[in-house]
Amino acid sequence: MNQHPESIVILMAEDDPDDRMLTRQAFKDQRLANDLRIVEDGAELMDFLHRRGKYTDPDISPRPGLILLDLNMPKLDGREALAQIKADRSLRHIPVVILTTSKAEEDVFASYDHGASSYITKPVSFDGLAEVVKVLGKYWFEIVELPNDSET
Amino acid sequence: MRPFRNAPIRVKLTLLLVGVVSIALLLSYAVFVVNDVRMIQEATRNHLSALADVVGSNTTAALNFTNAESAAEVLGSLKLEPTVVYARLYDERGDPFAEYPGPTGVHRTPPPLPAGETFLTQDGYLHVFQPIMQEGQSIGTIYLQASRAALYGQLRQYAIIVVAGMSLSLAIMVVVATRLQRVISRPIQHLVDAAQTVSAKADYSTRVMKESDDELGVLCEAFNSMLSQIQQRDAELAQHRQNLEQLVQERTQSLEHKTAELEDSxxxxxxxxxxxxxxxxxxxxxxxxxxxxxxxxxxxxxxxxQDKIDDEGRDYLKRMQTAATRMRALIDGLLSYSRIASKGQPFTSVNLHSVLQNVLSDLESRIEQTGGKVECDGLPTIEADALQMQQLLQNLIGNGLKFCHPDVPPLVTIRSRPYRNNGQSRRSTSGLASEECEITVQDNGVGFDQQFAERMFQPFQRLHGRDQFEGTGMGLAICRKIVERHGGRISGTSPPGQGAAFVITLPVTQSFRTTGTKS
Structure with missing residues (x-):
């Protein structure tokens, strides 16, 4: 049974405050009603997913239906976070979309190799970003079926 | 002396001294004995002659009266002379007249009667024939046979004296000679000992004690001085060797040091x-x-x-965004440039003609827009990084399409030919001939000033104003870096009015090069 699309939580891991702001703005502009949660690095992302540290309360750390992951982040970077998520039986079903500035071939290959669902290079312009958010929303919440998470 | 050839010198010297003295002694003894024997014989002869005379005169009467008995009586008086073993008296005609058988009475046969006075030594006896004279006339002959016992006794005595004398002399000689030979043999023995010590222990500090100023002393001195010289040379040699070793060690150290420095740097x-x-x-x-x-x-x-900003503000914003776009292009160029070496792919067999088709399809819209044309009569297959080959051709053909005369449609011609490198290329360190291919990308555009032929390959080098031609100035720098990573060469020529031509030379195989693969 499909969940109500708008109830799906999107978790974004992004260390750049401007990008966080721009992405929020793009979500707003595209009228995506989904709950967008943001963490600032890979370590915080893993804390959120494992409900550790400041994320012990399930109310502030709901299971995300989609993860938007930046690759270059302090502490634990996106590559390692992706590997940990895909190595964890309870997390690996969550689709991870890589959203990064890197165009490097090896990053693209390594991301898919580690189980990323999509790889998107951050658009240069805001209009481009808005378009990406629009298409992402349509694709993940309207076209494809996402697995039901037993915990939510 | 053969058995003594290997005897020690002291033995030889002793033997020599003893031998010489013995020979001298023997010779003097011999002279003495021979002389004595001669004198004894002379005396005996005289004695016998006198005796014969006396006995002869005593028998004169007996002969005159042919009285044999009286004659025998006279002869019998000879018993007082023990050396006379036999005597006979001959008459005038030479017939035996009387005889004396001697103290033993043994019959003896005298030698045949000679004429006149005769002395004979026969069968170990002395024989004397002496005529008996009377008034100048021979009336008979007396014959005496005497033993030589006296002489033999004398000789025996001499022999004892000689043997005893010689034995005593020899004993004394050996003692004396043993002492005397030391004068010569001891320094020699010292020399021998020293020489053996030197050769056995290689100890050149050994010295021989000099005992005299004679030739042996000189020899000892010469030997010592020789040893001194050897010792000195030995010391010098050791010093030299030490210096040499030190030098070698220093050089080795400095070499190691420099090698380490080189490795470090x-x-x-x-x-x-x-x-x-x-x-x-x-x-x-x-x-x-x-x-x-x-x-x-x-x-x-x-x-x-948009509504809240006026036209001037919008113009500023537009300029800012144009600048940002340009900056992005510059950074992209720099990124591509730095990725050539750091993110290059391993060399594989690449069909450059297929690469060219990809490039042409990428450039399709540009070619259409400009109304241009790209001609190629075929490209070889070489070992290379396919993506970089694509970038190389794209940049060069892109340049040809871009830098065109405003009213002339661009025409880019690509030609290739095998190029035989005779091992003179700076890349071909093996010195072996290696196969290369030469690719020329020729256009009919504006060309460039030949003085910039080298500079235009440097990053961010632009030869035209931005309002004239777009670009970051990274294109040719990237081309050169790609070609150099492949061990090739690139150069540009632009004869006035004939557009630009870029000549690339690339090795057909990369196996002889160890560099170039991704680190």
């Missing part, structure tokens, strides 16, 4: 080169981040506040 160079590439890559990568923000927020400004 080499690894330092490799490290800094890698760092520089990493730096360029990371820096240009990180530079994109703020730029993206400038562009994104510029977009937001244009989108959301």
């Amino acid at each position: 080499n690894s330092e160079l490799i490290r800094s080169n890698t760092e520089l590439q990493q730096f360029a890559f990371i820096a240009s990568h990180d530079l994109q981040e703020p730029l993206r923000k400038v562009q994104a927020f510029g977009d937001l400004l244009v989108n959301k506040y």
Whole structure:
């Protein structure tokens, strides 16, 4: 049974405050009603997913239906976070979309190799970003079926 | 002397002394004995002659009266002379007249009667024939046979004396000679001992004690001085060897030091080169981040506040965004440039003609827009990085399409031919002939001033104003870096009015090169 699309939580891991702001703005502009949660690095992302540290309360750390992951982040970077998520039986079903500035071939290959669902290079312009958010929303919440998470 | 050839010198000397003295003694003894024997014989003869005379005269009467008995009586008086063993009296005619049988009475046969006075030595006896004279006339002959016992006794005595004398002399000689020979043999023995010590222990500090100033003393001195010289030379040699060893050690150390320094600086160079590439890559990568923000927020400004900004403000915004776009292109160029070495792919067999088809399809819209044409009569297959070959051809053909005369449609011609390198290329360190291919990309565009033929391959070098031709000035720098990574060469020529021609020379195989693969 499909969940109500708008109830799906999107978790974004992004260390750049401007990008966080721009992405929020793009979500707003595209009228995506989904709950967008943001963490600032890979370590915080893993804390959120494992409900550790400041994320012990399930109310502030709901299971995300989609993860938007930046690759270059302090502490634990996106590559390692992706590997940990895909190595964890309870997390690996969550689709991870890589959203990064890197165009490097090896990053693209390594991301898919580690189980990323999509790889998107951050658009240069805001209009481009808005378009990406629009298409992402349509694709993940309207076209494809996402697995039901037993915990939510 | 053969048995003594290997005897020690002291034995030889002793024997020599004893031998010489013995010979001298023997000779003098011999002379003495021979002389004595002669004198004894003379005396005996005289004695016998006198005796014969006496006995002869005593028998004169007996002969005159032919009285044999009286004659025998006279002869019998000879018993007082023990040496006379036999006597006979002959008459005038030479017939035996009377005889004396001697103390033993043994019959003896005298030799035949000679004429006149005769002495004979026969069968170990002395024989004397003496005529008996009377008034100048021979009336008979007396014959005496005497033993030589006296002589033999004398000789025996002499022999005892000689043997005793010689034995005593020899004993004394041996003692004396043993002492005398030391004068010569001891220094020689010292020399021998010293020589043996030197040869056995190689101890050149050994010295021989000099005992005299004679030739042996000189020999000892010469030997000692020889040893001194050897010792000195030995010391000098040892010093030289030590110096040499020290020198070798110093050189080895300095060589090791320099090798280590070289290795250090080499690894330092490799490290800094890698760092520089990493730096360029990371820096240009990180530079994109703020730029993206400038562009994104510029977009937001244009989108959301279009109505609130006047035309002048919008113009400023547009210029800002154009600058950001240009900056992005520059950073992209730098990123591509730094990725050639750091992110290159391993060399594989690449069909350059297929690569060219990809490039042409990428450039399709540009070619259509400009009304241009790209001609090629075929390209070879070489060992290369396919993506970089694509970038190389794209940049060069792109340049040909871009730098065209405003009213002349661009025409880019690509030709290739095998190029035989006779091992003179700086890349071909093996000195062996290696196969290369030469690719020429010729256009009919504006060309360039030949004085910039080298400079235009440097990063960010532009030869035209931005209002004239777009670009970052990275295209040819990237081309050169790609070609150099492949061990090839690139150069550009532009005869006035004939467009530009870029000549690339690339090795057909990369197997002889060890570099070029991704680190």
